[in-house]
Amino acid sequence: MSGYARAIALVLAMTLLLGGCSTPIGVRRLDPREAYRSSTASPLGGDGAGSSTVVILHRFNLTAEYQTDPAAAIRTLHARTLEDKRRDIVFALAELTYIEAERLTRSGDAAERHRAPDCFLLAAVYAYYAILKPDLQPAPSLFDRRLQAAIDLYNLSLWQGLKTGEEGGIELKHGIRRLPVGGIEIKVDHHRLPWDFSQFTRFEAADGYAIRGLSVRNRSDGLGVPLIAVRRSASENLFGSQAIPTTAFLRLEDDLARLGNGAMRATLELHSAYDNDTVAVDGQEVPLEKDTSITTAYKLAEEEIWSFGIDAFLGRLQDVPSRLYRFQPYEPDRIPVIFVHGTMSSPVWWAEMINTLSGDPVLGRRYQFWYFFYNSSRLITVSALDLRRAIAANIARFDPGRNSAAMQRMVVIGHSQGGLLAKLTAVDTGDRLVAATIAGKIEDLRTSNENKEMIRDNMVITPLPAVKRLIFISTPHRGSYLSLNFARNLVHRVITLPVGLVKGLGRIYGFLSDNVRHHWQGKIPTSVDTMSPTDPLLQAIAATPLAPGVKGHSIIAIDDPGIQPPAGDDGVVTYRSAHLDGMESEFIVRSGHSCQERPETIEEVRRILLEHLEER
Known part of the structure; x- marks a missing residue:
């Protein structure tokens, strides 16, 4: 076939392609509900990574690696964020680490399931920095959907990260936790509780319970894990278990670079929901997530x-x-x-x-x-x-x-x-x-x-x-x-x-x-x-x-x-x-x-x- 004939054939092929059902780039109509779901997709809703996280994977050519080895992609992205101070990278790390923790939880390998709480804790660390770290750019905006998603990721990941006790119970103790990209030393600060810490027999997550019989569940939005702090039975308490609503807040005291060196310090603060509404972080007042109805129902169950x-x-x-x-x-x-x-x-x-x-x-x-x-x-x-x-x-x-x-x-x-x-x-x-x-x-x-x-x-x-x-x-x-x-x-x-x-x-x-x-x-x-x-x-x-x-x-x-x-x-x-x-x-x-x-x-x-x- 001559060069002229080949050119004619190529033109005809392109004409047939363009005359088909779709083009390589284009649009598709969505109804409002579908558009909302698409723009608010989050791993917390079972949707996988959000669109902004997909952008980050594409930006650093990690899409394929993430599909085959998500842990390696997370490590690569973690190394990148130590030098690149864009906030959207840390948002993405919080989502990707949470998704990996969820995968470990469902794994048939007991060793992988055992690592899941540490992976959840790492997701909480990333979410904390994405929300509160002032040296990341740009500053967080109240109108950024990722900010609310990161708040939810922090709270839920911290809850799951504390489930290291028997049969998945919450465990509050001093010590070093080995995370997928480094270590973190946690100190428990319980001096804000109204009773001596030794008097409490267990702590349970408020979100692990539904409430029946009360018309209203009193909650206030913020950071932290609402807990039921159950005290050893006392003669002065007649009706039900003696419990107070408490919020656990993990405060990070170092930057992410210290995490890789195994020397990051953190304090797990326990706040009585009757007393504290906010905590001060880097000069700003941060509201605590609280649930005061849960102990009322818990006591009367x-x-x-x-x-x-x-x-x-x-x-x-x-x-x-x-x-x-x-x-x-x-x-x-x-x-x-x-x-x-x-x-x-x-x-x-x-x-x-x-x-x-x-x-x-x-x-x-x-x-x-x-x-x-x-x-x-x-x-x-x-x-x-x-x-x-x-x-x-x-x-x-x-x-x-x-x-x-x-x-x-x-x-x-x-x-x-x-x-x-x-x-x-x-x-x-x-x-x-x-x-x-x-x-x-x-x-x-x-x-x-x-x-x-x-x-x-x-x-x-x-x-x-x-x-x-x-x-x-x-x-x-x-x-x-x-x-x-x-x-x-x-x-x-x-x-x-x-x-x-x-x-x-x-x-x-x-x-x-x-x-x-x-x-x-x-x-x-x-x-x-x-x-x-x-x-x-x-x-x-x-x-x-x-x-x-x-x-x-x-x-x-x-x-x-x-x-x-x-x-x-x-x-x-x-x-x-x-x-x-x-x-x-x-x-x-x-x-x-x-x-x-x-x-x-x-x-x-x-x-x-x-x-x-x-x-x-």
Whole structure:
């Protein structure tokens, strides 16, 4: 074939090629969802390397090597970044190392699986430098998708990198870790935790658990691995395992060149999620990743604690004392909020409210949450005495010199019967309760000084100076219409009162007025007796105003949305019984009696607590 003929043939071939279905370079239409997936592809989503990482491999002619020997390609790229200070190389290294760690995790070779945590830790190291290292160029931009991807890579890789314990458990210890491109010496810094490090039995990753039963999972975005720090069981913790939300943050103290020399230093810092929101790195405040809901759910995952309230009411838990428990470690600069449960209930029913309030960015920093557990079948004044003594004991323990201004601004929140106990922390009854129940003056009674003192402790009440505000939720100030004779008789048949209480009240029963003995039907009274609308003791408590300087708020449930106050009830307590004159506010929630979990109730409590912060 002549040269002319060959030229003609080539032109024809090119014409056929260009007339085909596609060209070597061109475009293809994408719908918006597909376009988004393409631009945000990440190994964390199982998509393989992102487009910017593919660019880096191509830039240094490593695409083929990465396909056949990814570890070698990572080493080559690592050597490059020691001289080339472009930030996108370190972004790529974080992704590629994470992908390699994932491959090792799935390997059928046990030796390779054993190396996976070290490879994950190296991915966290690269991600840390890509996010925070100031000498890399250009400076990180908030609008760079790779920045958020690197944050996620750091957090997830650090979690996986700490799983060197038995059966993949998290292990926090000093030592040297051998990474694929060098060594790193890690020192654990636990001085920020509220308890001694030796008291913790284990640490678990918060992201390793899903939460059920809580409406909101309180998380804040940042750097670090949210952990559940589980403390050795203590007598002062009744409900569930004692655990606090913690964040592990790996701080790198040297540049990448020291990693290759096996001398990079790092500190694994443990931060209580109740205290620290940020850490300072190279002059900038870096937010910590936190999860404060996980420990709430973790503590309450044990089935038996949900029956504590009923078991105590029925007398099955004779040896469980009334006590004030702290939901979190004590902080002198935070105002205590004390939750008091109602009849046949327990502190677990405050979980939704505590979880929501503790997750609030303002309230979570200014308040600490405590709860009071008691046997709700006992006479109201007996349980109220236990509450007052518990508050006083905690003040004496944590603030004996009265130096904490926060400790002197307590808020007590009570639901149902718990509201009656709350009121008895902040009233001056004088001889009002004695006159309503005892035939004569205490000093004139022909009985022992011990009995006189018992009557005085229960019936002559002075306000606790530290309690400054009360919130009553569905509280039967004038009794419950369910506490009539039939219900009271039924309760007496099914419950077993504590032996000590029976003996104590038995010693003074003869000094009760005829009216009271008639009402209590000659029996040792229970809380249900004293929540009867006709009970003389309850009537006297209802008539007693709050002490000067104490502010009160009422949250009253009315179940029927078509009924307006002063009519209506919540199925247990009428509006007229729950209403108190002289309150700072009164909020109506459309709900049944157990309204403490309702969003409207929680929002009203939040409003009141914010108001409390503004007042001095």
